[in-house]
Amino acid sequence: MASPDKAKLLIVDDDDEIRTQMRWSLSSDYEILQAGNREGALQQFKEHQPSVVLLDLGLPPRPNLTDEGMNTLAEIVQSAPKTKVIIISGQGERENALEAIGRGAYDFLSKPVDTDELQLLLKRCFYVAELERDYVKMQRQLNEDAFEGMLGNSEPMQKVFGLVRKVATSDAPVMVLGESGTGKEMIASAIHKRSSRADGPFVPINCSAIPESLLESELFGHEKGSFTGADSTRIGKIEQAQGGTLFLDEIGEVPLSVQVKLLRFLQEGYIERVGGREAIKVDARIVAATNADLKKGMADGSFREDFYFRLAVVELNVPPLRERGEDIEYLATTFLKRFAAEAGNGNLSFSAAALKSIRSYAWSGNVRELQNRVRRAAIMCDGNRVSPEDLQIPSSNRIPAGTTLKEAREALEKELVEAALAKHKGKITAASAELGISRPTFYELLDRLGIKR
Ligand SMILES: Nc1ncnc2c1ncn2[C@@H]1O[C@H](COP(=O)(O)OP(=O)(O)OP(=O)(O)O)[C@@H](O)[C@H]1O
Ligand SMILES: [Mg+2]
Incomplete structure (x- = not known):
């Protein structure tokens, strides 16, 4: 049963019996999520972001090999490096388990799993995960009131x-x-x-x-x-x-x-x-x-x-703000977080194009101007991506003086292509449809503009 107070634990094993058994012994302490294969595991993981995952390496379609399990591990660790993945390995698979640790797993247990040992290991995992989360939060706070309310790491x-x-x-x-x-x-x-x-x-x-x-x-x-x-x-x-x-x-x-x-x-x-x-x-x-x-x-x-x-x-x-390097983006995102929360729209973030325009804009009104533009954008933005238009940064400002027409055209093409790719998660068909061009033309553009998929 889902409970908002319990920590989430994802169990990935193709053996129904083992999953049921584990759920029995663990569901009083954790909110249990389950999956029997890689797709299911990744879907559950993305949706619920559990901080600990129990992973069997032998997953279908080839339960006798470890590649599906290893791939699952790799994808989880890549998308959320702090996740604690515990490998559940069959008898005599110690070597595989060690390899998994080399690839970012946190620990391993051998089948048949000893319930007490598992309980203990899980407690430790969740505890470490919580400490890490607190640490990140603290660091962020330290940065937030870095210096008498002034932000600036540059x-x-x-x-x-x-x-x-x-x-x-x-x-x-x-x-x-x-x-x-x-x-x-x-x-x-x-x-x-x-x-x-x-x-x-x-x-x-x-x-x-x-x-x-x-x-x-x-x-x-x-x-x-x-x-x-x-x-x-x-x-x-x-x-x-x-x-x-x-x-x-x-x-x-x-x-x-x-x-x-x-x-x-x-x-x-x-x-x-x-x-x-x-x-x-x-x-x-x-x-x-x-x-x-x-x-x-x-x-x-x-x-x-x-x-x-x-x-x-x-x-x-x-x-001036334009001489503060990475601070510009840092201030912009911090202000956005602040104003989005105020506007009751906690999920706002900048589009890639918006970040680009923020980086290249001259900010003659400095922090005050940045603050005002972001505050306005947080209110005006439809959806949850802030665009250069929401910030009312004129596009001419994104093109430095002395740019040839060819360079400007290419810069704009690149921006649009990259944005379309990002929006459609690299899917060429959808991205080319959005830009109203054929797939071959889209590929040509990628080539000519030197964009990697
Ligand atoms: N480093 C910073 N971190 C966070 N907020 C800042 C920072 N610098 C300035 N601000 C904010 O930007 C706005 C302008 O700051 P402040 O009034 O201190 O600037 P000023 O140089 O006195 O400006 P003016 O010349 O217009 O009087 C204020 O709302 C302030 O809170
Ligand atoms: Mg002043």
């Missing part, structure tokens, strides 16, 4: 994380530089969380979002009656960051008058509220960020050099 990102760890231990001001959407705010917040100030506040302020006339009072606060509309005393962002970290986003947008005042705070550690006379001591670590070219600002006089050097004691460059 070398440039690992370097960035290393720098964050290092600067977090000091109080030095940090300047985070990077294109828009690269994760500058996340980096700033990671610096805070990794620092001894982690229990204090992290106060972000986007300097470009606040009108110039209000920025000073937003940052420094104001006393009651200091200007029209100031009907009560308010503390500013700097004071709010007392004991914590102040994140000055889009620092390149700060007007010169406010730069001077911020510079004074950086030098002396005191501020004055707008309209106030008292110097207030504030202990806040400063992290600033910009995607603008501050060197240009310094050259044309819109950004003070002394302010820059005070702010950028440490400079941290966050690389």
Whole structure:
């Protein structure tokens, strides 16, 4: 009887009696699946994904030979390498059993099978399988919250994380530089969380979002009656960051008058509220960020050099997404998993064409753009394969500049042929029908484009 709580065990043997016997002794502990030949075994295996399989090597049509059994073993191990396959071998077949172990079987038992021995071996197998599953899950989780919520296994990102760890231990001001959407705010917040100030506040302020006339009072606060509309005393962002970290986003947008005042705070550690006379001591670590070219600002006089050097004691460059190699795909699939679950569509994955377009797209909006496109695709996708169209990645972006018409045509042909082959699991008739061409033409294409079946 099927029970959702029991572990699944597949028994493959052509001898009905042996199967029945085993089922008798094992069904109280396991959910038993059975098969009497290779096809049946593989079908049950694909459908139920048992973590342990008991396999008799001598299967029909030639029960006296081991090839059907060996093939079954090979296919199971290839499709799910962690499966524990236990070989049940006849008397005097020790050699075959050893060969099977060489090909990926986990262990073997000789007929007649001793029930106690079998029980014990099964317990151990399921236990090991469970440990392995937990381990994989743990590793995945470790990766998921790899670094304060930031994903990134690529070398440039690992370097960035290393720098964050290092600067977090000091109080030095940090300047985070990077294109828009690269994760500058996340980096700033990671610096805070990794620092001894982690229990204090992290106060972000986007300097470009606040009108110039209000920025000073937003940052420094104001006393009651200091200007029209100031009907009560308010503390500013700097004071709010007392004991914590102040994140000055889009620092390149700060007007010169406010730069001077911020510079004074950086030098002396005191501020004055707008309209106030008292110097207030504030202990806040400063992290600033910009995607603008501050060197240009310094050259044309819109950004003070002394302010820059005070702010950028440490400079941290966050690389654009397109320079993060394998991370692009990793981030895309992680986001897809996340958003698909949110959209109640847990089975979504990218089509081969989608992955290809993700790899070659320029991602000028970086991680933010990737996140937005994947979020949208998770909602818009029909079925469970996300296509380049779901991601709204224009196809022209998949063809690099300088491509000849012939190259472009071949690239497109290759993409379509590969997609059709993948969709129909290598079946030429179905794949050629889908593309509306004859089988001979399809073979010609495979040849010409150098595609292996
Ligand atoms: N390495 C990463 N792993 C996971 N999510 C990330 C990563 N980097 C950025 N993000 C996500 O991408 C989005 C943009 O990040 P963030 O706001 O930190 O970037 P930014 O550089 O400050 O962007 P902008 O210049 O637009 O202000 C956020 O939703 C953030 O959660
Ligand atoms: Mg930002």
